[in-house]
Amino acid sequence: MGAFGHYLAAHLDTLKLEFWALFVGGVANGLLYGMIAVGYTLVYGVLRLINFAHSEIFMSGGFAGYFVMRYFVGAGAPPAGMSSVGLIILGVLVGGVVGAIVATILERVAYRPLRKRNAPKLAYLISAIGASYFLFNLAGKEFGHLAYATPQPYINHPVFHIFGAPVQMYFVIIFLVGLVMFTTLDRVISKTRLGRGIRAVAQDAETASLMGVNIDRTIAITFIVGGTLGGAAGFLFGLGYGVVYTMGFVPALKAFTAAVLGGIGNLRGAMIGGLILGIFESLSVVFVQAAYIDVVAFGILVTVLLVRPTGILGERLGRAA
Amino acid sequence: MRTLLAKTAVRRLLITLGVMAVIELMTGPPGNNAQPLYGFTHSFDEPASFFGLFPAERWAIFFVFGLVFWGITSFWITQGPTVKKRVQDALAVPRAKTQKRPVRIGVLAGLLVVAIILPHVETAPFWQAAMVEQIEVYVLLAIGLNVVVGFAGLLDLGYVAFYAIGAYTTAWVTGALPTPPIFDHALNPFFAIPVAIALVMVAGIVLGAPTLRLRGDYLAIVTLGFGEIITIFANNLYGITGGSLGTKQIPHPSIHLGPIKYVWGITPVPYYYLTLSFVVLFIIVFSLLERSRIGRAWTAIREDEVAAESVGINPLKYKVMAFAIGAASAGFAGVVTASQLFYIFPSSFTLQFSINVLVLVILGGMGSIAGVVLGAILIQTLTAFLLHSPPAGYQPSDLYIYLGALLVTMMIFRPAGLIPSRRRKREITLSEDLHEGHLDEVLTGDDT
Numbered sequence: 001m002g003a004f005g006h007y008l009a010a011h012l013d014t015l016k017l018e019f020w021a022l023f024v025g026g027v028a029n030g031l032l033y034g035m036i037a038v039g040y041t042l043v044y045g046v047l048r049l050i051n052f053a054h055s056e057i058f059m060s061g062g063f064a065g066y067f068v069m070r071y072f073v074g075a076g077a078p079p080a081g082m083s084s085v086g087l088i089i090l091g092v093l094v095g096g097v098v099g100a101i102v103a104t105i106l107e108r109v110a111y112r113p114l115r116k117r118n119a120p121k122l123a124y125l126i127s128a129i130g131a132s133y134f135l136f137n138l139a140g141k142e143f144g145h146l147a148y149a150t151p152q153p154y155i156n157h158p159v160f161h162i163f164g165a166p167v168q169m170y171f172v173i174i175f176l177v178g179l180v181m182f183t184t185l186d187r188v189i190s191k192t193r194l195g196r197g198i199r200a201v202a203q204d205a206e207t208a209s210l211m212g213v214n215i216d217r218t219i220a221i222t223f224i225v226g227g228t229l230g231g232a233a234g235f236l237f238g239l240g241y242g243v244v245y246t247m248g249f250v251p252a253l254k255a256f257t258a259a260v261l262g263g264i265g266n267l268r269g270a271m272i273g274g275l276i277l278g279i280f281e282s283l284s285v286v287f288v289q290a291a292y293i294d295v296v297a298f299g300i301l302v303t304v305l306l307v308r309p310t311g312i313l314g315e316r317l318g319r320a321a
Numbered sequence: 322m323r324t325l326l327a328k329t330a331v332r333r334l335l336i337t338l339g340v341m342a343v344i345e346l347m348t349g350p351p352g353n354n355a356q357p358l359y360g361f362t363h364s365f366d367e368p369a370s371f372f373g374l375f376p377a378e379r380w381a382i383f384f385v386f387g388l389v390f391w392g393i394t395s396f397w398i399t400q401g402p403t404v405k406k407r408v409q410d411a412l413a414v415p416r417a418k419t420q421k422r423p424v425r426i427g428v429l430a431g432l433l434v435v436a437i438i439l440p441h442v443e444t445a446p447f448w449q450a451a452m453v454e455q456i457e458v459y460v461l462l463a464i465g466l467n468v469v470v471g472f473a474g475l476l477d478l479g480y481v482a483f484y485a486i487g488a489y490t491t492a493w494v495t496g497a498l499p500t501p502p503i504f505d506h507a508l509n510p511f512f513a514i515p516v517a518i519a520l521v522m523v524a525g526i527v528l529g530a531p532t533l534r535l536r537g538d539y540l541a542i543v544t545l546g547f548g549e550i551i552t553i554f555a556n557n558l559y560g561i562t563g564g565s566l567g568t569k570q571i572p573h574p575s576i577h578l579g580p581i582k583y584v585w586g587i588t589p590v591p592y593y594y595l596t597l598s599f600v601v602l603f604i605i606v607f608s609l610l611e612r613s614r615i616g617r618a619w620t621a622i623r624e625d626e627v628a629a630e631s632v633g634i635n636p637l638k639y640k641v642m643a644f645a646i647g648a649a650s651a652g653f654a655g656v657v658t659a660s661q662l663f664y665i666f667p668s669s670f671t672l673q674f675s676i677n678v679l680v681l682v683i684l685g686g687m688g689s690i691a692g693v694v695l696g697a698i699l700i701q702t703l704t705a706f707l708l709h710s711p712p713a714g715y716q717p718s719d720l721y722i723y724l725g726a727l728l729v730t731m732m733i734f735r736p737a738g739l740i741p742s743r744r745r746k747r748e749i750t751l752s753e754d755l756h757e758g759h760l761d762e763v764l765t766g767d768d769t
Contacts, residue, residue, distance in 0.1 A: 050538040067357075113733045120748075123732050125476050125541055126683060130728025133676055137721040138346065142360040144353035145718065249672075253549075256542060291557045298546040305539055306531055 015286045020165035022282045028171040030278020031178035035233035036255030037262070037270035038185065039103075039226030045202035045265045046222045049121065050256070052128035053106050054230055055248030056135035057099045061231025062238035062247055063143065064098035065091040066150050069239075073151035080155055087153035091239070092177055092232045099231015103223040106131055112216075132248075140245035147244035170240050177236060181229055182271055188225075189267055198222055202265065250294055254281070257301040263311030272312065334391050341387040345379055347722050350714045436597060440590045450589045451705040453661060456698055457596040458654045463681040463697040464600075464607055464690060465650030470679070471688035471742065472611060473643035474623030475533070476541040478675050479548030482528075483521045483648040485555060485670035487655020489562060490517040492665060497569040500561050510574040510660040514653060521652030525645035533640040548675055555667035567666035571659050585660070592661050599657075603650045608690050610646065619643055624748055673721055680724045683731050686738025688745040695740060700724075 015022075036058055043051040068091050073079065079087065110131040114123050154173070158166030189195035200208035201218045209215050234243075237251060258277045262269025277297060284296045304311065342365075349364025365380040375382070397404075418424055440449055462484060469477045491513040492498045532543045555562045563569070574595075575584040585591045610616050618639045621629035626636050659665050685696025704720060711717075731738070737746040 050542065052541075110729050110732075119732070119736060121537055122470075122474060122476060122687075123736050125538055126679070127729050127732035129478070129541075129676065129679070130725045130732065132725070134722055134725030134729065137718065137725060141716065141719055141722060142346065142352045143357050144351065146354050148354060148357070253542070253546060260539075289557070291553060295550050295553060298550060301546065302532070302543055305535055305543065309535070309539070 011286050015283065018286065019283070020163045022285060023279060024162060024165055024167050024171055026279035026282030027275060028174045028278070029282060030258075030275035031174050032233045032237055032251065032274070033255045033258045033278050034271040034274025035178060035181060035229045035236075036252055037259035037274050038267060039230040040256050040259040041262075041264055041267060041270040042198070042222045042226045044259070046198060046205070046219055047111070047115075047124075049124050050128075051106075051223075051226070052125060053110065053132035053135065054226070054255075055252030056132050056139075057102050057106070057227050057230040057248075058234040058237070058252055059136060059139060059243075059245065059248035060102045061095035061099040061234030062243040063139065063234075064231065065095040065235030065238050066148055066243045068094045069151045069153055073153050075151070078152045078155050084154040088173055088177070091153070091235045095235030096228040096232040099229075099234060100224045100227040102135070103227025103230070104220060107220060107223040115219075136245050136248060143245060145245065147242045149242045150238045152239070173239070174236055177232065181232065185225070185229065186267065194221060198225075253294075253301075254297045257297050257304070260301060260309075261304050261311055263313040263315050265315045266311065266313050269311055269313040276312075330395065333394060334387075337391045337394070338384070338387045341383045341390075345383050347719070347726070348714070349379065351716055351719075433601065437594075440593050446589075447709055448705070449593070451701075451709075453589045453592045453596055454658070455705045455708075456701045457593065457600055458658055459678065459681060459701045460600055460694055460697040461596070461603060461650045461654040461657075462678045463685070463693045464603055465647045465654075466678050467682050467685075467688065467690065467693045468607060468610075468647035469643050470682055471686075471693065471745070472616060472619040472623070473640055473647075474537075474619075475640060475643065476537060477544045477644070477647070478541050478672070478679070479528075479544035479546070479551070480647075480651060480678055481670050481672070481674040482544075482548045482551040483524060483651035484655045484658075484674070485551050485667075486521050486524050487517040487652035488659040488665045488670075489555065489568075489655070490520050490652070491656045491659035492563075492568040492571050495571050495660075497571045498561065499559070499563055510572060510656060511576070513656050513660070517652045517656045518649050521648040521655075522645040525648035526641055529641040529644035530637075533637055533644065545672065545675075548670075548672055552667050552670055555670065562667070565667055567664050568659075570663050571665070574660055589661070592657065596657050599653055603653070604690060604694070607646075607650075611688075611690070615639065615642065620744055676728075677721075677724060680728055683728055684739060686741045686745070689738065689740050689742035692738050692740030692742065696738065699739075 036054065039054045039057065040051060043049070043054075069087070072087055072090070078084070110127045111124065114127060154169050156169045159169055159172050160167055189198060197208070197213045197218045198221065200211065200213050201215060201222075205215055208218075233251075234248075237247070241247070254277060255274065258273035259270045260273070261277055262271070262273025277300065280300070281293060281297055285293065288296060345364045346360070350360055350367060352358060352360035365378070367379050368376065369379045369382055419428070440452065443449065443452075462480070465483075466477065466480050469475050469480070489498070491510055493500060494513040494516050495510055528544075528547060532540060532547075535543060556565050558564065559566075573585045576582065583591075585595065611619075618629070618634045621632070621634055622636045622639055630636055658669075681697040681700055682693050683696075684700060685694065686692030707715060707720060708717065
């Protein structure tokens with residue numbers, strides 16, 4: 001056994017010890033990535049373009065949630081019981097609503113004028129990058145360039161154990177919110193009239209409009225749905241890691257990786273891609289230094305794009321979820 | 322209410338006032354962690370005055386601005402076409418003259434003379450330094466990125482990586498890195514120029530060969546990630562790059578050729594001329610390239626990759642070439658920066674930087690070298706001016722808010738830039754007119 005073998009053996013032992021703790025953290029992160037990835041995938045479905053400014057929707061949701069917590073919890077002791085639950089629901093709602101508002105403004109200002117005159121694709125990308133740049137730097141100016149720690153609306157104690165690994169309250173919250181959001185979204189897209197409209201536009205916009213689907217409205221709604229999930233994810237992320245004006249960049253790049261990994265345009269793919277990426281990334285902590293974790297996610301993105309650009313589940317634009 | 326909103330004039334007024342509110346926020350006082358909403362409230366009710374003339378609260382001043390601007394746009398909408406036509410008629414004769422070759426060459430020579438005497442006219446040390454660090458370096462970067470974005474139509478958001486490689490190569494060759502230099506003893510930065518340019522071109526090929534197969538939007542995000550990774554590596558590989566502490570001192574370039582001895586010192590003017598000569602060189606090479614077979618291949622790929630492939634152009638080959646050639650000027654810019662500033666730090670090579678350069682290209686006009694140079698000079702002069710004498714309440718980081726807003730505004734109102742490249746402009750209008758009526762394409766803006 002060579003030096004590499006020893007290295008591997010030593011790290012595999014650590015992995016065995018830490019596996020479940022890392023796994024739980026990975027699933028939580030993965031759910032957050034999935035929630036952001038849904039925004040990329042939906043917009044890609046109807047517009048065939050990557051919404052580069054999605055990271056700033058996430059960031060605005062984070063700040064909105066922060067201010068709610070600051071107002072209701074402040075510096076006091078974290079509440080417990082039903083008031084915790086109420087505050088979390090409120091935070092998710094406000095984060096989602098603010099995310100949806102920012103997404104709508106974004107669509108109106110940075111996308112619709114270009115769409116109306118059929119600009120080349122490069123123009124969309126540049127406009128979206130400009131919008132993203134504008135938004136996060138404006139946030140940096142208004143809220144300062146230092147990070148805020150979000151006041152905790154709950155007591156972060158281990159709720160239960162999986163194979164000896166504690167599962168913190170924070171993770172439980174993410175599991176529950178993520179589960180509710182994904183199930184609702186899946187239902188909405190596959191069962192309701194609204195979801196049918198979105199799927200129709202994703203499949204063939206021209207035909208859909210001939211069948212009486214209002215394209216402008218459908219696109220606006222797509223942005224709202226993606227923005228809601230992104231904003232809510234921003235709140236949840238901010239609860240655990242604090243908020244700062246640049247908070248959107250790295251999670252959004254990873255969420256984009258998740259969307260591509262699962263197959264862009266594919267809703268369930270986005271969720272599965274998020275989970276896989278979150279778990280893989282969390283476990284890779286054992287093998288690489290923390291500073292290079294972002295490099296791992298990016299390496300996955302490049303590999304997937306080169307080897308299987310359609311992702312795990314394939315691009316399934318417009319089909320049921 | 323609804324009928325009132327349906328009137329376009331009313332809607333335009335509301336939009337104008339909304340934009341004014343955003344500008345108030347952009348220019349207002351900043352908030353901070355202790356008072357996170359300070360910026361929001363004080364942007365509107367802080368007392369201010371219009372150049373000391375009309376003291377009033379900010380919102381009132383901007384409200385008046387909004388009304389005036391609304392008046393101008395209303396006038397433009399009714400009278401715009403006639404005014405435009407008159408201006409075009411008046412400009413027709415001088416414009417036709419500028420098309421003539423001797424006139425063009427004369428204008429260019431005149432501009433070059435202005436560039437040569439400029440450091441003797443403006444002798445303030447701040448501006449002399451700014452001419453090299455803020456303007457020339459950015460002109461180099463902008464014309465390089467223009468090859469990639471403008472000529473070949475590839476959105477590279479990690480362009481800073483090439484600049485960083487150029488700068489770190491200089492440090493390496495001159496022995497300022499913890500890594501031992503290639504040759505036994507430290508070298509003059511002059512030797513770094515060919516090494517850096519060669520290395521960044523290789524980096525362009527290495528990065529481009531796998532990623533340039535990807536579609537435009539994927540390419541953008543992959544290059545963005547690549548730019549980030551270069552920073553992460555530069556920050557963390559202490560043994561190779563010196564980590565976040567930066568490099569050791571990088572020597573100045575010098576010439577020792579028999580009787581000629583010259584050392585580039587601390588003063589920026591010699592650097593100005595050294596860089597200027599390379600700026601001119603790169604401009605000539607890039608404009609010759611644009612008119613060559615390669616340049617036409619880039620245009621063909623940009624306009625329609627499938628059609629280009631069907632007439633025998635290998636898209637991947639030409640895209641990789643664009644990447645490598647565009648990187649060359651960034652590599653040289655890196656050499657200049659490193660040898661002039663003595664030290665380099667990973668924190669100078671961030672995503673913000675790539676986007677800053679992109680703004681120069683977009684403002685000037687993608688694909689138009691004259692436009693890109695103008696864009697770089699305009700924005701960087703303004704940046705230097707804001708750095709030199711910042712207005713009240715301005716922080717250096719506010720610049721990026723303005724640049725972001727500028728990108729969106731340009732894409733909405735003038736996507737071809739200030740001086741549009743003729744080919745590029747025709748393409749944009751063609752794509753916008755041709756597909757009219759094709760709903761699917763109108764929706765997706767799909768030009769492939």
